[in-house]
Structure formats: C-alpha cells, structure tokens
Amino acid sequence: MPDLNKPGSESISSEPKPDLSTAEPEPARPSADEIAAGLTEYRVNWRRYWRTLRFGAWLFLRILWWEVVLRWLVGNKLISGGRTERFRRWAQEFRGLAVTMGGVMIKLGQFISSRVDILPPVIIQELASLQDEVPTVAFDLIRKTLDEELGPVERRFSAFETVPVAAASLGQAHRALLPGGERVVVKVQRPGIHSLVYTDLKALRVIAGWAMYFPFIARRANIPGLLDEFSAGLWDELNYRQEADHAERFAAMFADNPGIYIPRVYRELTTRRILTLEDVTAIKITDYDRITAEGIDRRDVARRLQHTYLEMIFVERFFHADPHPGNLFVYPLPPDAPAPNGQHANGQPMLGRPFYLIFVDFGMVGRLTPEIVAGLRETLIGLTTRDARRVVESYQQLGILLPCADVRRIEEATRAAFDTVWGLNLSQLSNVHVSEMARVGRDFSDLLLSLPFQVPQDFLYLARAIGILSGMCTGLDPDFDPWREMQPFVARLLTENGERSSTRRLPFDLKPRDLLHPQTLNALLSDGGIDLLLNTGYDLARRTMHLPVLLDQVLTRADRGELNMQIAASPQLQCDLNRLERTLNRLVNAVLFAGLVFGSALVYYAGEHTISTLGLILAAVTFLRVLILGWRR
Incomplete structure (x- = not known):
C-alpha cells in the first residue's frame, strides 16, 4: 500500500x-520449550484465593437464606418483592470486587454480562458497563x-x-x-498474570461446585461447564x-x-x-463529527460495517467477536485515491469520500460450526413459515435447550409469539403495546421462571456482536435498515449445500389474512419467492397424498385405545389446585409441629435436654410457618 x-x-x-x-x-x-514449561509452573496466591472463596461463601449463604430458608417459611410471593434489588446489590458487590482485584474477575464480569440466557436482566445491566481497564504496570x-x-x-x-x-x-x-x-x-x-489467572480459576472452580448444590441453580445452568468454557477462552487470550x-x-x-x-x-x-x-x-468509528468533517458519508460507514460482518458470519463462519468502538477505526483516503482503494467491495457507489474500515484487537473471535449453521438454517426456515415445532427443534439442534426443558410449552410460547408479532416490520415491532407482550409473559410465566435455556458461547458471541453492530449502524445512520442488507446472505444460508431439498419440507403455515399482507406478498415475489411457492405447492401436494394414510393410522390407534390426550388446566382450576396445595402444606406442617412437640417432650423426660431444646426450636419454626400459611390464605 x-x-x-x-x-x-x-x-x-x-x-x-x-x-x-x-x-x-x-x-x-x-527456547520455546522452556517458555512452555515455565507456563505450567504456577504459584497460587493463597491470599487472593481465600478472598475469592470468602466472597463466594458469603454470597451463597445469603442466597441460601433468602431463596431457601425464607422462601420455605413465608413463600415465594413475599420474598419476590425485593428480589430485584437484592440481585442488584449483589451484582454491585461483585463489581466492586472485580474492580479491586482486576485480572480474571473483570473478565468474569464481562463473561457474566453476556450470559443473557441464564441470568436476570438486573445483573446483566449492572455488569454490562464493567470496563476492562486497570492501573498501568x-x-x-x-x-x-x-x-x-x-x-x-x-x-x-x-x-x-x-x-x-x-x-x-x-x-x-x-x-x-x-x-x-x-x-x-x-x-x-x-508480569505474573499466568499465576494470577491460575489462582482465580482454582478458586472459581470450588465456587462452581458449591453452586451445583442449589437445585434452582443446577436446573438452570451447568456452572462447571460454563467455567470450563470461560477458562478455555481466557487461556486462549493469554x-x-x-x-x-x-x-x-x-x-x-x-x-x-x-x-x-x-x-x-x-x-x-x-x-x-x-x-x-x-x-x-485513526478516527474512532463513533466520532461522528470528525467522520463528517473528513468528507466521509456516515451511511457508507454503516453499510460497509454491516456488510463486512455479514460476510464474516454467513460466508467465512469466522468473525471478530469484540466489535466495540475502541476496536474499529475509519481512515480517510484522498478524494482522488486510485480505484478501487477505499471503495465498497460489492460495487455499490460511494456517497462520500473513500476510506478504509480498520479492525484491531483479534483476541476474541467466534466460529460458526456446521452444527450451529444447520441449526440457524432450521430456525430461519421455521420463523419464515411460522412453524413453531420446527423452531423448537432447531433450538434442540443448536444445543440451546436444557435436558429438563418442557418442549411442548416452549412450542406453545413460540406459537403465541407468532400470533402477536407476525407480519410486523421493525417500526411496528417497536410500537407493540407493552400489555400485549406482558400477556404472553403471564401466560408462559412458568417458562420465564425456569429459563430452560443455555446458549453456546460462540452463539452468544454472535448475538453480542450483532447487538453492538445494530447500535453502531443506527448511530451512524438513523435510517439504516439492517434487514435489507441481510436478505441476500439469509437467502444464501437457506439454499446452500444442497438444502433445496430440505426447503421442500416447508409447511405453508400462513393464515388467509396473512396472504394479502404487503410484507408477505413482497417476500413471495422476491428473487427466492417463486422457488418458495413451488416448494410449498409440492409440500401441499405431498401432504394431501399422505392424508388418507394418516387418517387411517389415527382411526386404527383410536380403535386400539392408544390415543393420548393432553389437558391444560384453566386459570380457575389452577387457582383451585394452588389453594388445595396450600391447604395440604398447612396440614403437613401442623402434623409435623405436633410430632416435634410430642417427641421433644418425651426426649426431655428421658433426660436428653439438648436434643429436646433443638426439637422445640424446630417445632417453633414449623408453627410459625403454619401461621404464615394460614395468614396468606
């Protein structure tokens, strides 16, 4: 150059x-061998190690008190009111620890803030701005x-x-x-960073083991597995x-x-x-005034940034996973720079001065494995055809669903989401009334509480990169439409590797009112729309031919008594069941209270005063629980 x-x-x-x-x-x-050998000789900083364990132990004791003991005594409804503030306070305490200790703890805070799949939003928000900046050496x-x-x-x-x-x-x-x-x-x-990393990971491994003793944590995430994932990425950065x-x-x-x-x-x-x-x-990509002053059109920058990342993700399957503004620069070229220097690679005309888009810091990268690509393809097909079952199956293919996930409920939630937002463009989506989404949330509150999802790290890198890019592109150009730039890449993903045969299985799951929707007509008449219609027609014909066989199978199973029926409780029935459950809880606790009092009295008269005192304390706690359950009636 x-x-x-x-x-x-x-x-x-x-x-x-x-x-x-x-x-x-x-x-x-x-020599290289001597350096490699030196990296395996770590010394544990025991003071740092025990400080980390003390913080973890104190945190878990409070979780045990609030989420196990008090929840058993007074019920979830009474302690849930202050849960958000408690989570915020605990996240702030960890943030303070990370800033003080630096090193792995800052990286851990950034890793935690990316795990939107397993942590409450309040924790994500508190740790999202944790900066990887410490005093200089x-x-x-x-x-x-x-x-x-x-x-x-x-x-x-x-x-x-x-x-x-x-x-x-x-x-x-x-x-x-x-x-x-x-x-x-x-x-x-x-200096000494390897020993520091080894010390912190050693302590975190102990804390991860403690976490798995809490059923409500173990059901939601494999903490040791997440730590292994975090550790591997950290050693790679070193x-x-x-x-x-x-x-x-x-x-x-x-x-x-x-x-x-x-x-x-x-x-x-x-x-x-x-x-x-x-x-x-050069010029930081968020320095909008200087970019404009150099004669560069910000719309050009937004378009090139988006197109470059789409090429990384959909073509190369290898992408820069840390696209924050400090890692992206714009370098203006002379207006008379010889073509094609500084021009768009796809041949689109420039709206302003030519420039280079520069990337730095390549420590964090993401890879799309063949399994992730196949799962994404299935997800896109399911979304474009409103096939909730196919979407959920793609989640399983991506490894997102935990083994305990209720697949049927997730499919119902996906179908409800389709009914709410289908056919809306981006501006209409942003104007969907909160009550509509709140209704879906209430209907599937059991899923929101259990969160049966755990997303692979590369997939999270992808989601994080796309989220940051969307913000930067709209900051550069408020009218920027990322979906328009994405369409040719998505079409390529859907049809590559001989997948045309798989698209023939697409169920044309559109309601009559959807057929006349402008977005639907535009999609069907696009470059790939005719092929989609032909494939859908083939699918409908095939299903019509199979209908008599399916009907015969259903009737045969009905005649044998092999048909299963699933019944969902109505809201009123669910309330009655909850009331019955509380009544049984009071009865069980009352019987337990009577048994503890009677048993403690017998033990007292036998001369075992210490055991008797413990029994009476347990009886008092049980009686308190009976009173609280009765008050909540």
Missing part, C-alpha cells in the same frame, strides 16, 4: 526517544518482559513510548518505532501467538476487499507474551 494511504501516520507521539543506553547485556533468550516491569522475550529493547526498537496507550486486565499496549521507520503497537502481558494467527486469518479473508484494512503482524517481534502489530490508529 502506498505511504500516502497508510493508516497510523500520525499515531505515535512526538515525545523524545527514551534513553536506552544504560541497558543491561542481552540475556540468554529462552511500571515500565521497568514491562521492560523486563520485553528483554526476556525479545532481547534488549534498544536493539529491536529505535523508539519505545514508556507510557502505555491502553491498559487492560491481562496486558497493556505501548507505541514504538522500528529501526526501519515502521510505527507499531506492542502489546505486553502483565496466547498472543494465537491472536497473531487470528489477525493473519482476517487479513487473508479481506485481502481482496479494497475497503477493509487489517494491521500487519510482525512475527519476529511476537511471542506468547508479546504481540507486535502495525499502528493503524
């Missing part, structure tokens, strides 16, 4: 070159790591800024200048060679894309603990 168009030309500061003349002689550089310690990994700093760099441009929980980044004049950013791990591999893979993916720029990796200056990349700092 010509120097005229090269990003980062003004990214290094003008502070004087640090004095490196007093450097010590170059130490013997360890003294340059003397950073220099020691540089010397150990690369040799003396002055032999590798002609200038090296001692003040970092960014500091995170696992490492910090410094700008530097190579002897050849290239400007680079050097990412260096914090291997900077792997991040270099990711950067080079993205560079290869977009080698022919004239509008995307990926920084060069300097392999000779990269190890497991050090990563050296080309300095490509």
